[in-house]
Amino acid sequence: MPQRKNAKGAQPANPFFWKHPCLPQVSALMKTFSIGQRPSGIAEMAKEHLGTGGKRFRALMTLQAADLLGVSQRSAIYWAAAVELIHNATLVHDDIQDGDTTRRGRPTVWKKHGVGQAINVGDLMLMVPYQILSCADFAPAQLRQLLGAFAHRTVETVRGQSLEMTLKDNLNFDRDTYIQALRGKTGQLLALTVEGPLILSEVDPLRASQIASGFEALGIAFQIYDDIWDLYADKGRGQVGNDLREGKISALLIAHLERCPEDRMVAAEILSKPFEEVTTEDVAFWERRFEHSGAKAACETWAEEFVEMAVTTVPDQPLRGLVEDVATALGLKNLKERS
Amino acid sequence: MPQRKNAKGAQPANPFFWKHPCLPQVSALMKTFSIGQRPSGIAEMAKEHLGTGGKRFRALMTLQAADLLGVSQRSAIYWAAAVELIHNATLVHDDIQDGDTTRRGRPTVWKKHGVGQAINVGDLMLMVPYQILSCADFAPAQLRQLLGAFAHRTVETVRGQSLEMTLKDNLNFDRDTYIQALRGKTGQLLALTVEGPLILSEVDPLRASQIASGFEALGIAFQIYDDIWDLYADKGRGQVGNDLREGKISALLIAHLERCPEDRMVAAEILSKPFEEVTTEDVAFWERRFEHSGAKAACETWAEEFVEMAVTTVPDQPLRGLVEDVATALGLKNLKERS
DSSP states (O other): OOOGGGOGGGOOOOTTTTOOTTHHHHHHHHHHHHHOSSOOHHHHHHHHHHHTOOOOHHHHHHHHHHHHHTOOHHHHHHHHHHHHHHHHHHHHHHHHHHTOOEETTEEOHHHHHOHHHHHHHHHHHHHHHHHHHHHSOOOHHHHHHHHHHHHHHHHHHHHHHHHHHHHHTOSOOOHHHHHHHHIIIIIHHHHHHHHHHHHHTTOOHHHHHHHHHHHHHHHHHHHHHHHHHHHHOOTTSOSSOHHHHHTOOOHHHHHHHHHOGGGHHHHHHHHHSOGGGOOHHHHHHHHHHHHHTTHHHHHHHHHHHHHHHHHHHSOTTTTHHHHHHHHHHTTSOOHHHHO | OOOGGGOGGGOOOOTTTTOOTTHHHHHHHHHHHHHOSSOOHHHHHHHHHHHTOOOOHHHHHHHHHHHHHTOOHHHHHHHHHHHHHHHHHHHHHHHHHHTOOEETTEEOHHHHHOHHHHHHHHHHHHHHHHHHHHHSOOOHHHHHHHHHHHHHHHHHHHHHHHHHHHHHTOSOOOHHHHHHHHIIIIIHHHHHHHHHHHHHTTOOHHHHHHHHHHHHHHHHHHHHHHHHHHHHOOTTSOSSOHHHHHTOOOHHHHHHHHHOGGGHHHHHHHHHSOGGGOOHHHHHHHHHHHHHHTHHHHHHHHHHHHHHHHHHHSOTTTTHHHHHHHHHHTTSOOHHHHO
């Protein structure tokens, strides 16, 4: 999932995209279903996490796609709530996996309530979306297609998350595997936002899946840019080099090792250093190294290729405009200005 | 979920129940869907966990219910695989939560692959069932009902698991809350095994849910007996008093504190002791105490009431036989002999 905490400074204003009259209804659905009929500890914890907000980016994408495709808002809000909840579930579990102690400026669920309950809260928000789908007013014939798409892509999200963690434990990673991980952990939920409205607008499911894959590509492009921004960001984005400090595999590192395989051992050393032992000099060293090897430029080209792929995969109308809005919102490219 | 590791000695032979010609097909479905189309680390981990076996109790219940209700095996195997996978997902996450290092005689997923990947493996096995449901040949009109039941009860399972963990942190528990936790974490998946076949046999969904709730009661009865067995088991069941050693809230403790509220502080003390510091004398002390206060007898009566509830909730035919078989298999009562 996009590590949006690292990308604040990179998001240009795109006010039309960030608002939608149905968003409050989506948030209400998310809360109602997560809380359930009885007050309980887990309901409170889920409410607390959902109360931290977030931009509801995936819900907005769903609502925008539904508008463009002429899908009823009544159906779209259920799909939007389901996708957004899965996203939040992955955040809660991610925070345990990464040991992150804050999210959206508040303590993470595991930090506040312990790992065990955070697993439960994540599990709840993985399951509730299916309850939401069963309660929506989808036509019976469409429900199977919608369920199939939803289940397939959420399974792929988990696979991607796991694959990325495998990469960290193993320096024998390669570009294809890295992309596969990004396509899973970030791409699938972005694709799902539009796949639901496409199926609801009676586009053939296979075609819906193909079009949606354009949004997978946007997710991949975003993650590659995010890796670049982490090291070369403009002022105002906080400390640079957090990926290196945290020992994360990044697109920069992969591109660099393609060019300088002899650096593998030095790379392994920096990745295995504890966070606080990585110095500003270490970060500056790799900044220069990635620039000199051409890794930075290669990653920029690489990300641009995925944006291009998104543009060519999504047909001109009516969803091309959404590709442009999402790309702009994610700080990828102002496609409108470029063309 | 039933802590069957503690109940080995309590299961009388019930050979007809433990075999079903479709079980290999169910196991094959579970593996195929969990592994997916590409070999990967998470697929291997899931395969490894599923390879540890287990009795596939919930799958067997589904298959038996389907036979009794005249539901096609072709549909039943999908439902059986889905329920059994959810059960396995909860085991993987449970083991993290309880810090258990072995399961079915092998290292648990988190012990072998770390907490992060074990969260992923559990998440995968929570999601894959929905993919399985979307691929089954259920009639479109039934899919919504099946999905609704499945999602509702899996959500309740998570809520129950969370509630039980809340009890541990808080000595102000009461019997109703404890039962609610058991109904969630153990009852829901047992109920789900028969609810699917009931819906598939075109029983009205509301009636299907009512009948299925009889199997919730069996799950509760089993857990209460399991608490008793843990302290008063016959020889051959290993060390007694593990619940006390692990600081678990048990039915015995709840019934005892109802009778002797003045023991609350002493109880809190034993529950907070580390596992290895609880002595055989401590265990013997509570064994006697629960017997003298009448807590043991009360729990036996209490469990029997839930078995009775199961019998009266499930109509005579065709599912009453299954109630009897399951009760016997779980070591609850040989209902046939009693009647």
